[in-house]
Amino acid sequence: MRKKLLTIGGVLLCCIVFFGALYALSRLVAPKYREALIEGHLTGEYYDEETDHDVLFVGDCEVFEHFSPVVLYNEYGITSFIRGGAQQLVWHSYYMLLDALETETPKVVVFNVLALKYGAPQSEAYNRLNLDGMRWGGAKIGAIRASMTDGEDFLSYVFPLLRYHDRFDKLTAEDWRYWFSDGEPVSFKGYIMHTGVKPATKTPTPPALSDPRLPETSMAWLEKLAALCEEHGITLVLIKSPSIEPYWYPEWDAEIASFAKSRGLRYYNMMDGSETGVDLSTDTYDQGQHLNVIGAEKLTRWFGGILKEEFGLRDHRGEAAYDADYAALSVRYEAEKQRLSEGME
Amino acid sequence: MHFASWAFLLFLAVLVPVYYLVPKRIQWIVLLLANAVFVGFAGWLGAVFMTVTITTVYAASRGIDALILRQRKTLAAMKATHTKEERKKTRLRFEKRRRAVLIACLVVNFGILFVLKYGAMIGKLSAELFHTREFGADLALTMGISYYTFSSVGYLVDVNREELFAEKNPCKLALFISFFPLLVQGPITRFETVGKALLSPHVFDGRRFLSAALRIAWGFWKKLIVADRLLVAVLALCGAPGTYRGGFVLVEMLLYAACLYADFTGGIDIAIGVGELLGVTVEENFRRPYFSKSISEYWRRWHITLGEWFKRYVYYPLSVSKPMRALSKSTRRIGAGVSRRVPVYLSTILVWALTGAWHGSNLTFLIWGLLNGLVILASEELKPVYARFHARFPRLTASAFYRGLAVIRTVLLLSSLRILDCYSTVGEAFSAFGSLFTTWNWGQVAAGIPSLGLAASDYAIALMGVLLMFAVSMAQRKGAIRERIQRRGTVASVCVLLLLIGTILLFGRYGFGFDASKFVYSRF
Numbered sequence A: 001m002r003k004k005l006l007t008i009g010g011v012l013l014c015c016i017v018f019f020g021a022l023y024a025l026s027r028l029v030a031p032k033y034r035e036a037l038i039e040g041h042l043t044g045e046y047y048d049e050e051t052d053h054d055v056l057f058v059g060d061c062e063v064f065e066h067f068s069p070v071v072l073y074n075e076y077g078i079t080s081f082i083r084g085g086a087q088q089l090v091w092h093s094y095y096m097l098l099d100a101l102e103t104e105t106p107k108v109v110v111f112n113v114l115a116l117k118y119g120a121p122q123s124e125a126y127n128r129l130n131l132d133g134m135r136w137g138g139a140k141i142g143a144i145r146a147s148m149t150d151g152e153d154f155l156s157y158v159f160p161l162l163r164y165h166d167r168f169d170k171l172t173a174e175d176w177r178y179w180f181s182d183g184e185p186v187s188f189k190g191y192i193m194h195t196g197v198k199p200a201t202k203t204p205t206p207p208a209l210s211d212p213r214l215p216e217t218s219m220a221w222l223e224k225l226a227a228l229c230e231e232h233g234i235t236l237v238l239i240k241s242p243s244i245e246p247y248w249y250p251e252w253d254a255e256i257a258s259f260a261k262s263r264g265l266r267y268y269n270m271m272d273g274s275e276t277g278v279d280l281s282t283d284t285y286d287q288g289q290h291l292n293v294i295g296a297e298k299l300t301r302w303f304g305g306i307l308k309e310e311f312g313l314r315d316h317r318g319e320a321a322y323d324a325d326y327a328a329l330s331v332r333y334e335a336e337k338q339r340l341s342e343g344m345e
Numbered sequence B: 001m002h003f004a005s006w007a008f009l010l011f012l013a014v015l016v017p018v019y020y021l022v023p024k025r026i027q028w029i030v031l032l033l034a035n036a037v038f039v040g041f042a043g044w045l046g047a048v049f050m051t052v053t054i055t056t057v058y059a060a061s062r063g064i065d066a067l068i069l070r071q072r073k074t075l076a077a078m079k080a081t082h083t084k085e086e087r088k089k090t091r092l093r094f095e096k097r098r099r100a101v102l103i104a105c106l107v108v109n110f111g112i113l114f115v116l117k118y119g120a121m122i123g124k125l126s127a128e129l130f131h132t133r134e135f136g137a138d139l140a141l142t143m144g145i146s147y148y149t150f151s152s153v154g155y156l157v158d159v160n161r162e163e164l165f166a167e168k169n170p171c172k173l174a175l176f177i178s179f180f181p182l183l184v185q186g187p188i189t190r191f192e193t194v195g196k197a198l199l200s201p202h203v204f205d206g207r208r209f210l211s212a213a214l215r216i217a218w219g220f221w222k223k224l225i226v227a228d229r230l231l232v233a234v235l236a237l238c239g240a241p242g243t244y245r246g247g248f249v250l251v252e253m254l255l256y257a258a259c260l261y262a263d264f265t266g267g268i269d270i271a272i273g274v275g276e277l278l279g280v281t282v283e284e285n286f287r288r289p290y291f292s293k294s295i296s297e298y299w300r301r302w303h304i305t306l307g308e309w310f311k312r313y314v315y316y317p318l319s320v321s322k323p324m325r326a327l328s329k330s331t332r333r334i335g336a337g338v339s340r341r342v343p344v345y346l347s348t349i350l351v352w353a354l355t356g357a358w359h360g361s362n363l364t365f366l367i368w369g370l371l372n373g374l375v376i377l378a379s380e381e382l383k384p385v386y387a388r389f390h391a392r393f394p395r396l397t398a399s400a401f402y403r404g405l406a407v408i409r410t411v412l413l414l415s416s417l418r419i420l421d422c423y424s425t426v427g428e429a430f431s432a433f434g435s436l437f438t439t440w441n442w443g444q445v446a447a448g449i450p451s452l453g454l455a456a457s458d459y460a461i462a463l464m465g466v467l468l469m470f471a472v473s474m475a476q477r478k479g480a481i482r483e484r485i486q487r488r489g490t491v492a493s494v495c496v497l498l499l500l501i502g503t504i505l506l507f508g509r510y511g512f513g514f515d516a517s518k519f520v521y522s523r524f
Helices: A003-027 A038-048 A069-076 A090-100 A111-119 A124-129 A136-149 A161-167 A172-176 A216-231 A249-261 A293-311 A320-344 B007-023 B026-041 B044-078 B085-128 B145-160 B170-177 B192-200 B207-238 B249-278 B294-300 B304-320 B323-328 B336-359 B365-380 B383-392 B396-399 B402-422 B426-438 B440-450 B456-476 B483-485 B490-507
Strands: A054-061 A080-083 A108-112 A235-240 A266-269
Touching: A003 A161, A003 A172, A003 B294, A003 B336, A003 B490, A038 A124, A054 A090, A054 A111, A069 A080, A069 A124, A069 A293, A069 A320, A080 A090, A090 A108, A090 A111, A090 A124, A090 A136, A108 A111, A108 A216, A111 A216, A111 A235, A111 A249, A136 B192, A161 B490, A216 A235, A216 A249, A235 A249, A266 A293, A266 B440, A293 B402, B007 B026, B007 B249, B026 B044, B026 B192, B044 B085, B044 B145, B044 B170, B085 B145, B145 B170, B145 B192, B145 B304, B170 B192, B170 B336, B207 B249, B207 B402, B207 B456, B207 B483, B207 B490, B249 B402, B249 B426, B249 B440, B249 B456, B294 B304, B294 B365, B294 B402, B304 B336, B336 B365, B365 B383, B365 B402, B365 B426, B383 B396, B396 B402, B402 B426, B456 B483, B483 B490
Parallel strands: A054 A080, A054 A108, A108 A235, A235 A266
Antiparallel strands: none
16 A cells, blocks of 8 residues: 555655646747847736727737827827737737736727738737737637647647747746746837837839739638627727838728728728828838837827827826826836937847 | 657656556456557548458458467368378368468558558659659558568467467457557557557556666667757768768767667667557567677668567568579589578578668668678678687687677678668768768867867756766666666665656756657657
């Protein structure tokens, strides 16, 4: 009997050590997204939020590099968070919102329509950037199922070691430093700051469209997104953030405008700089694809005015919890702006 | 469903408990259903071919069995009333009819195999020769067909030889033919052993379960850590025969030897381990082959079941067949030695030609088979020379050094022959091998190895893997290693198992971006 108990105990101990080691190794080899590909850290940062938000932005790089929640609060008292990610496709955005609805119900959801050009999963790498940081639940499961490309398997999302085991020989100091700690956020409520200036000098020459319509799949997801917002009493706002590439075709624009009209939604095409004040000869860090902090702040100021006037969002300034939160964030925001402006970017 | 897939592990995780929980009398039915699921996953065409094999082999074996029974009854009845000559005539008549049934069944089954293996090649050749439209380009071997066809044919021949009674229940025969662990790359089994073990009831045994799990884990370890890693470099080397010459060819030969060993023995370990999980003992296919001191010894230790099959069903019957005996007799006047050698030589050459052909339709395989046969026959002829050498230097030839040299010589020789497996044409293979002696480029080799698609860490891991495989083989000389681990207790076994699993999870080449689905021998 004693021998049997010892054996069971020994086996249990082996298993505990084994699974403990696997967990530790899994954390070690998983990308940390702290110094390179920091967009991968965005999804997880949402869960550190202690206050709720009136506005949630969902979409791709044209939201997380084009809107500054700090400016939105400091100038209009609007609380917001950007649940955006690199090449975040429309179904990613749908599930990001579904996930957020578990804990809060924003008044307005702003969706950038550029991602609608993709009707099918594009790349495993972008799936990982967007989904790895999501907390487990129905939304994450749905997002994974909707996003997997050929060769991907669900199990590797559950056990990241199965995906990242081949990184054991590519580990960097970052992996060891953030092995068991997440460290400071890389964003400012989902906004990633860039301060460089690289003007847009060329006029895009887009290839002719073989089909002028946006993919049916992505439009179906947009329908679902609209229905989800409607179901929760949220106002969905569609936007097209300013950029010259990827090219946004007039045919697509007309289709979105028509969709918005048919669903009673507001659609703002912000490509015209004379309205927003964004000047792509100074306000972009990569020749017109994304905005730098000057452009993002201009765009946020303009859009904040619309949010305030058109959707009657409350000014939360003066409310202790928000003030404290945004004051601390503003300090970090300004420090980062200073650091980057000093040429450290 | 491939061995190296989560689906397969899930399949086993469901099957094993169900198999041991159901009443023992229906265990074989559970297994049959599992086989059907496994075959079904591989595609409907494979299922159709397998059904044809099961149906024809069942019908033929039952037909032959009935003929044997009638033959016995008839001969018994004739014993008192007929002469010996008349009884012999009757026996021969029955045997002729049995042979006709046997041959008809062999034609169907080998016919399917032939069409699938050679259809594309014949189509291409005919298009080139007769300028017709190419046909059969999409013909491909379905899962396990080379293996189950051989096992089924072996069973049928055994029935005809009256070594076995034909199985009366077609489902039980189907269970033997379609036993799923053996469908990926064998081994080729016999109904006498595996077929009967499949039908016996099995009780769960924790010790056996752990032993089987160890073997499966070791198989995956070899496949995912060593074989799939080295395969990247091997494919790079084989893929550019014009670039990689001279020293690169030697590197390729050695890497391929290690890769093929890890891949094939790994797959067989998984197959045998899965059989063991289900309480079924499957024939061993390897006995530390790279420790062989001659090519003929190597072939007794590598892919044993294929060698045994050819020996049992081709070599022996052929070497004692009527035409062969007649040929031997007719050469007697040239000399007793020649007469004695003719059946052996011809049978050996034929068996090796067939072995080569079994591996594939490419001419390289046929040449590879024939060269193996020639080397074996040459070794036989040189035996007296070796004997004289051994007698002259008894201390040297008994030394570990000499034995080691013999082992290295054998590995180099078989690796040289295997070069034919790496290239698409015989010319490319011979040219590459020839460059070993004409191109002295070791500087380039040292500089070129890092550009073969593997990082330094990959080479380090592969080297550690090869050393571990070598150490395990050395340890196996003193007895089964799993038994020795298990003698140290359950905790020790679990530790080894978890260590194997852990290292596979960390260092294995699997998951997104890797293709671990194929075993080299699954294409044969």
